[in-house]
Amino acid sequence: MNTRFEPGAPAESGFIPLSVPEIRGNEWRYIKECLDTNWVSSAGPFVDRFERDIAGYLGARHAVACSSGTAALHVALLVAGVRPDDEVLVSDLTFIAPANAIRYCGAWSVFIDAEPDYWQMDVKRVEEFLVQGCLFDGKELRNRSTGRRVSAILPVDILGHPVDMDPLMELAQRFKLVVIEDATEALGAKYRTRGRRPEARSHTAQELRSEGDSSAWRMAGSLGHIGCLSFNGNKIMTTGGGGMIVTDSEEWANKARYLTTQAKDDPVEYVHNEIGFNYRLTNVQAAMGCAQLEQLPSFIERKRAIARRYAEAFEGIPGLRCMRQADWAESIWWMFTILVDPKRFGIDSRELLKRLERNRIQGRPLWQPLHLNRPYLGAAGSFPVAEALSREALSLPCSVGLAEADQDRVIQCILDGA
Numbered sequence: 001m002n003t004r005f006e007p008g009a010p011a012e013s014g015f016i017p018l019s020v021p022e023i024r025g026n027e028w029r030y031i032k033e034c035l036d037t038n039w040v041s042s043a044g045p046f047v048d049r050f051e052r053d054i055a056g057y058l059g060a061r062h063a064v065a066c067s068s069g070t071a072a073l074h075v076a077l078l079v080a081g082v083r084p085d086d087e088v089l090v091s092d093l094t095f096i097a098p099a100n101a102i103r104y105c106g107a108w109s110v111f112i113d114a115e116p117d118y119w120q121m122d123v124k125r126v127e128e129f130l131v132q133g134c135l136f137d138g139k140e141l142r143n144r145s146t147g148r149r150v151s152a153i154l155p156v157d158i159l160g161h162p163v164d165m166d167p168l169m170e171l172a173q174r175f176k177l178v179v180i181e182d183a184t185e186a187l188g189a190k191y192r193t194r195g196r197r198p199e200a201r202s203h204t205a206q207e208l209r210s211e212g213d214s215s216a217w218r219m220a221g222s223l224g225h226i227g228c229l230s231f232n233g234n235k236i237m238t239t240g241g242g243g244m245i246v247t248d249s250e251e252w253a254n255k256a257r258y259l260t261t262q263a264k265d266d267p268v269e270y271v272h273n274e275i276g277f278n279y280r281l282t283n284v285q286a287a288m289g290c291a292q293l294e295q296l297p298s299f300i301e302r303k304r305a306i307a308r309r310y311a312e313a314f315e316g317i318p319g320l321r322c323m324r325q326a327d328w329a330e331s332i333w334w335m336f337t338i339l340v341d342p343k344r345f346g347i348d349s350r351e352l353l354k355r356l357e358r359n360r361i362q363g364r365p366l367w368q369p370l371h372l373n374r375p376y377l378g379a380a381g382s383f384p385v386a387e388a389l390s391r392e393a394l395s396l397p398c399s400v401g402l403a404e405a406d407q408d409r410v411i412q413c414i415l416d417g418a
């Protein structure tokens with residue numbers, strides 16, 4: 001089944017939520033199948049199918065389902081070789097989960113400011129840190145000021161748009177770093193490789209699927225050495241809660257499967273040679289995931305249409321700037337976000353948020369930059385772009401099922417006041 005969605009009906013209660021799941025496909029049928037067959041727990045045919053379907057969709061060799069995106073990040077960092085006291089470069093302007101996952105491994109975050117155009121990890125800042133802030137002996141990279149080993153980069157594709165991965169992967173190769181891509185907000189987004197193709201990767205399935213100058217378009221989540229997805233309720237598709245690790249490395253996929261299932265070394269006797277985790281997705285959740293994935297292309301189409309309408313409505317309005325898409329990217333416009341310049345618009349993003357709330361419309365600021373959160377206070381670096389974006393940003397209602405009349409109400413409320 002591959003439904004094409006029309007916009008939904010206007011919110012009956014008059015309340016317009018920021019983003020809610022869309023459950024109009026085979027979810028009931030597949031979950032009933034789990035209940036009917038008694039396959040309800042962390043093994044079963046839908047888990048296998050969901051992993052195969054996601055791997056196929058991303059053009060990656062392996063996918064390992066996890067209980068959440070955060071669990072996926074934790075295990076991805078472990079299998080990628082991040083050790084206690086290592087340092088990992090991570091986006092500063094993002095949801096906090098990746099920085100926490102780095103701490104779960106006993107490693108430390110090095111926060112990287114955002115770039116002002118697409119608000120993603122600024123690869124120029126990454127280069128600056130690696131070249132000026134580190135010492136490289138040809139094998140290992142060390143932070144000059146802390147003396148710690150720097151082992152990985154964790155770029156986060158925020159709001160549905162990929163990080164500029166080509167130059168990032170080149171830096172990673174040059175300094176022998178592993179790249180763990182957090183694509184939890186960008187499932188379905190695409191990235192166009194401009195330079196030479198990255199070494200030793202196969203993206204045949206995906207190349208065949210893409211249109212136009214197809215050979216260069218690749219899927220977010222498959223752009224690093226290992227990628228992570230989330231199926232939390234607020235993401236573009238959901239399993240209620242869940243995540244996925246995606247990689248071309250069979251060794252890493254096997255290790256991830258092992259660590260997410262309590263590191264059991266003998267299928268009969270309970271023998272464990274490492275500390276593992278209970279991080280598996282259940283068959284019921286995977287069943288929902290299979291049904292949601294069938295609808296993902298139509299979800300993305302709706303997100304794009306919603307973004308286009310907002311962008312048209314706000315074009316030329318002094319003090320409002322909409323999120324944008326690089327010409328090397330296809331965003332999924334996961335969470336439509338505007339910047340409000342108080343000097344030119346008249347009120348700031350938080351006052352506009354209150355105005356929306358008075359009109360029963362839910363908005364949301366972006367995250368507080370990670371370096372300002374208490375567990376990470378005192379982190380080195382300066383983050384003027386992330387701080388400005390976080391001050392000015394406001395996310396607007398953009399559910400896949402958002403009715404056009406409701407979107408018009410949001411637009412009116414922003415443009416006409418009240």
Ligand SMILES: *Cc1c(COP(=O)(O)O)cnc(C)c1O
Nearest residue numbers: 068069070095097184230231232
């Ligand atoms: C949602 C999200 C996660 C974590 O996913 P969960 O499934 O909620 O654990 C990680 N990183 C980012 C950037 C996210 O937005």
